[in-house]
Each structure stands twice: as C-alpha cells, then as structure tokens.
Amino acid sequence: MMEMSLSADKAYHVGLVAYYENKFQHAFLWFLYTLNTLTEYSTTNKKDLLHYLSLSAYRFGSQHVAIHFCQQLLNLDPTNDEVKVQLSLYRHHHFMRTSNSDIFTLNTESSKYEALCRGEVDERTSRRQRALSCRYSTGGGNPRLMYAPVKEEVEWDEPRIIRYHDIISDREIEILKNISRPLLSRSVTKGGISKIRTSQSVFLEEGNTVVARVNQRIANITGLSMESAEHLQVQNYGIGGRYEPHYDAEDNENERIATFLIYMSDVEIGGATVFPKVGVSLKPKMGSAVFWYNLHKNGNVDLNTEHAGCPVLRGNKWVANKWIHEFGQEFRRPCSLSYWE
Ligand SMILES: O=C(O)CCC(=O)C(=O)O
C-alpha cells in the first residue's frame, strides 16, 4: 500500500482553517505537525508558523507553551520588536484557566462526538445488543403495509432509534436528487447560516408524485399524522460537510416530535449520524431510514436525542429529513402527564 502523509504546507493550511474557526487546540496540533514535517522545499514561512503556534497555545490557555514558541520566534528574529512585546504580554498576562491545560491531549467538550465520528466509540455492548432486534413491521397493522411489510431494525433502545431498510428505491432516490439539485442552497440553522451546519438543502413541496409517495410511506410506517409535518427536506453534504451536535426540537408549542431521516446515498468514509449522549453511530446506508422521537410523551425534549452528522471524509452524502410535529398526533401517540416519560 502506498504510504500517504500530509505535506507540511497542507497541514499548515488545515491549522489555519481550525484557528479561524476558534478550534485552537486542533489548530495547535496541526501547526505542531507542520513544524515537525517542514522541509527545505516547504513554502510555509517558519516565522509565521511559530507565530501561530504561540498564538493558538495562548488562545487555548497554555501559557508556558505560548511563551516557548514565542521565544523560538524571537531567536529566529531577534530584532523584531513586536515579538518582544508579545512575549512580555504572555509573561504578564493573566491566563484563563481551562478545564484541560494539557494541550497535547484533545479533550474538548465535543470530544465524544469527534471520537464517535472517528469510529472509536461503540457503546453497543453485548448486554445492550441483546435488547436490540429486527422484524417485519406493518406499521401497527396498516392495510397499506399488510402485504409489503417493512424491515425494521432496532438500532438503539433508549432513545429508541429504529432503522427501516429498503424503504425507497434507487429510482425514487434519483428522481429526488434530480429535482433537488438545481434548487439546493446553503443550509441554515435557527441563527441563519452557520459553521456548525455545512451542507446544502431544499424543502420539496408535495406537487411531485415521488415526494407525495415518500411522504405517504413515512405516514404508513410511523403511524403518525403528516398534518403538521414540514415538507421533505433533501440535504447534500460535500467533503467536510457536517452538522455538529444539535437537537431537532426545542421547548416550544407544536415542536418536532419525531425525525425520519432517509439516507439517499452510502458514504465511503465519514458522514455517520451520531448520538454523542448515548454513544451510538449510524452509518448511512442508501435506501434505509432512521426514526426517533425527539420529545418524551410528556412533551419535554429527550436530552439523549442530541445528534450530529459527522464530516464527510470521502464521497458525497445525500439525506432527506421529514420532521413530524406534535399537532395531529394526540390519538396516535398519546401524551403523558408523567414527569418520567
Ligand atoms: O445528516 C445527518 O446525518 C443528520 C442530519 C440532521 O441531523 C439534520 O439535518 O437535522
């Protein structure tokens, strides 16, 4: 196998991107890699690199590391007054205490999410595995599914996450992609365009027969009313595209009671849907869908349903979201007054 390693210049570039996204610990580690792999052929300027090494250490809260690299910069450029000022600032500045001042060990708040995305966590212990099962389902006796039951697999017990296999054909997927492509635009979150959600998406209205058919199928499978559901949202992620940990629902009236997420592609590497609070990772499988309730029966957000779409590392990811709301489900998923459910 060919040995692949990232050049110093490319690593420097990655470091800069991380730095300007305020991910200082990541940035620092990329800059450190750059420093260790720098050769006479590299175009990266060593002074710039040392400057960013000290800055990212400073921003991360590691005073001695910031001073160390600032000192190295001064050795290389002894007459630079700006660096002298910087160094004295570092020496006298009151540093913010961070939860982890060991800069070499990645330990950020999002570490569980990242570890899940790297495939390093699997909470599916054998005890837990035994609680999981698969079966053919008729959506609770829905006549439309009596002779064509769907393959249902329990992916997780709490929160209950169900995977439905082969619920949409390759042909239907192709049609949905084709009608979406010219309409896609940068996805937004509640606050508008955001670095935490880097994908393109479009809401598709029911006018198209395939869209209407897919919506009807979701109603059949889940047994829920589509009365207050949002339009089907097709979403496409390119390389690096992701959606960082978030909840689909908030504490408002008529919230997103459930999410039905259809995978319209496989992803070669990356792109899993992960639930950091419980440690579950769902691999996109074209033609399958996953379903979960975002709300407890008492209407509160189920805090374990926090989830993310991991960065796509290789390939291209297509999904379609159907967000189903509370209104209309009163008799289909009765509410509970209990604090616990
Ligand atoms: O792409 C995924 O795997 C998750 C998408 C998601 O969570 C969303 O769009 O709300």
Ligand SMILES: [Fe+2]
């Ligand atoms: Fe989501």
